[in-house]
Amino acid sequence: MSSNSEQERERLKEEYKDHYRKIRETKEKLRRSKYVRNVNEALHQMNADQLLENVDEFLGKVRTKMSLIEARLDVAMEHILEQPDDISELDEELKKERARESLKKIKADMGLLYREIEKQAEELHAEKTIGPGTRSESDSTDNKNDSDIA
Template identity: 55%
Template sequence: MSDSSREDRDRMKEEYKDHYRRIRDAKEKLRSSSYAKKAGDAVRQMNADELLNSVDHFLGKLRYKMASIESKLDVAMDDILADDEQKQSDLDEEMKKEKAKETLRQIKQEMGMLYDDLEQQAEEMNVKKTVGPQPDMTSDSTPET
């Protein structure tokens, strides 16, 4: 093969490659323009009133769900607050009972100490008991009949 025929063949090869590249690019442009045309047609065919109605319907459902969720939340919060108030009143009542028991215990303790003080003072004054068991009397010294 001669150099000129080889050059002609390489030149033709490059022309074919270029030709096929242009065909491939044209097909890609056609494909993308057909997608754009379909999208544009779909947008043009859409009825604005129907679209707005469907959006309004969706928003209405959304508002209804939000209102029902808020009302459920309010009911739950009211129940929780009522339970907390009941627990607090129960705790307050329990604390009052404990405080009353403690006060009663302190009073009894103070009365016991007071009683012990009175007995000690009575012993110092040599006073005889007339009520209750007498510590000086034994079972041997019972009155005889």
């Protein structure tokens, strides 16, 4: 009789395993379908014309800033190259210091450009529409109920 009860327990154990596997697979399918739904909703809500206009405006500003920085760099390089080679009063350390200062100035300009780009990106009011930051109350209560089942 003990062998029958052992077999029955093993059979029930396998049934429970199958049941919980199916629950886990169903939860995973639900999670993926919610993700796909969110992506589709975000795509339908996008105003493509306005988005492209904002991106074009943003890129135009970036190009303008980059042109300005490149022009400054060209002027600085011309100034360095135009200096006569026979300057005996300037030693190697002074040249290195000027190069360091020019590099610092260029880096500062690039840093300012980066900050302005970040500021412009914030002004576009880009909002995250997909991911864990956008879960609604119903989603969080569904997950609580799902964990109670398992």
